[in-house]
Amino acid sequence: MAEPITIKDIANLCGVSIATVSRVVNNSPKGVGEKTVERIRKVIEEVGYRPNRLAQSMITKVTHTIGLVIPDVRNPFFSELVRGVEDVCNENGYSCFLCNTDGKLDKENEYIDILRDRIVDGLLFTTQNNKESNPAFLDFHRNKTPLCFIERYVDELPETPGVFFDNEGGAALLTQFVLDKGHRNIAFISGPLSTMNARMRKSGFMSTMQSNGVEVDARLVVEGNYRLDSGYAAVDQLLEHGKPKFTALIAGNDLMALGAYQALVERGYQVPSDISIAGFDNITYPAVFRPLITTIEIPGYKLGSCGTEMLIALMKGQPLAVTRQVFAAALRDKGSVVQI
Incomplete structure (x- = not known):
């Protein structure tokens, strides 16, 4: 089996330094000539080089991954919410790490620890336990990782940005x-x-x-x-x-x-x-x-998509127009309530 192509191989083929190739691979080619950038990208395409995203993330501390914690993926409401999150992630070059807690505090804590170890860039959180202390979550928040609540918030963090329903x-x-x-x-x-x-x-x-x-x-x-x-x-x-x-x-x-x-x-x-x-x-x-x-x-898809847009803005350090967006109620009369 042939050895995988490395960034050093790309540098040797192009006659440039590893640092120059790294800047092009990470989409930050400041200071690299346009022709050099084109040559490096052409060689990368020709040899089929794929960067090691894990190694990159260890250096840059950026994984382009968002954690999403929900209580019940079987509930159709949350299925719509997840789809809204996923669509916005795809549009912006992010992956979504989905965590289903079954509404259990111990599973919430376990998933929060996993997400912290995987160094996700941000967290979307719908808790089922906001009246109970969640030490792993509060510790995650203290690490300054961008966070956005969707539909439910944690009582200890009332000022955290989020999207909610009335x-x-x-x-x-x-x-x-x-x-x-x-x-x-x-x-x-x-x-x-x-x-x-x-x-x-x-x-x-x-x-x-x-x-x-x-x-x-x-x-x-x-x-x-x-x-x-x-x-x-x-x-x-x-x-x-x-x-x-x-x-x-x-x-x-x-x-x-x-x-x-x-x-x-x-x-x-x-x-x-x-x-x-x-x-x-x-x-x-x-x-x-x-x-x-x-x-x-309740607009589950809209809650998911708007919450993800808000989180991405936070991760990019962009100011938020609003930190708490609340969607109004709409009644759908389908005939199951009759006059008496």
């Missing part, structure tokens, strides 16, 4: 829509209250009920985990006293709403004639569910 406003909009349909006994399945966005959605629901003079039955407010099975299980908890005491159910995301939908249908209830259902995210799911679920649309 979760409280979205929950208020959705709750008001259900109330305007005549419903007063409304069940609510929150996401995990360890996360900022789940707490804000619950707050939007509670405050809107109270501002409309509607007393919230504490037995109708349960906590889920943003996954399909928790929406299904929540129905058992809500029905544990027999006949449902609610005419509508609002879930903190569409996956839990779909799980609740399935559980209600299996127990003989019709949606929406018996119980109306609404959710969050506006994800894509099989059309076997009819009607589709009325929902608050």
Whole structure:
């Protein structure tokens, strides 16, 4: 097997120094003549030389790699977010190192340590544990690596740049829509209250009920985990006293709403004639569910792409026009909430 071509070989073939070739390879040919640059690039193409990016990164401390930490890659919302991140990375010559934590603090810590060892140039972070101390993450932040939050932030770092959704406003909009349909006994399945966005959605629901003079039955407010099975299980908890005491159910995301939908249908209830259902995210799911679920649309792709653009600007030392971008809520009425 032939030995791989090295930067020294390129220098010898071109009759220049290794430092000159290095400047051309790293796209910083300042002080190198135009003809010399052209000759070096031509030789590189002819011999098929590929620079050792790992070796380069050890010298330059630049890897052109971004770390992305998310809690659940199976959730269609995060799939859209990841696509937004990836597209902007590709457009700007970056690679994305994807880390799925399953919403577990120990996995967050493990991935943060891995990303730090790989010397990523920046980090996009969607945590599932912002109420708990995350020592690895805080240590990563102290190293001055550029950081941008997407949709959720860490409580200890409220001034860190990020892109977010108006979760409280979205929950208020959705709750008001259900109330305007005549419903007063409304069940609510929150996401995990360890996360900022789940707490804000619950707050939007509670405050809107109270501002409309509607007393919230504490037995109708349960906590889920943003996954399909928790929406299904929540129905058992809500029905544990027999006949449902609610005419509508609002879930903190569409996956839990779909799980609740399935559980209600299996127990003989019709949606929406018996119980109306609404959710969050506006994800894509099989059309076997009819009607589709009325929902608050959260622009996952836009959050991912805008967050990545913000992070790249930070990594390049460019000033940010805004450090915290918040996307407004939009309601998508799909017929799963009826007038009573």
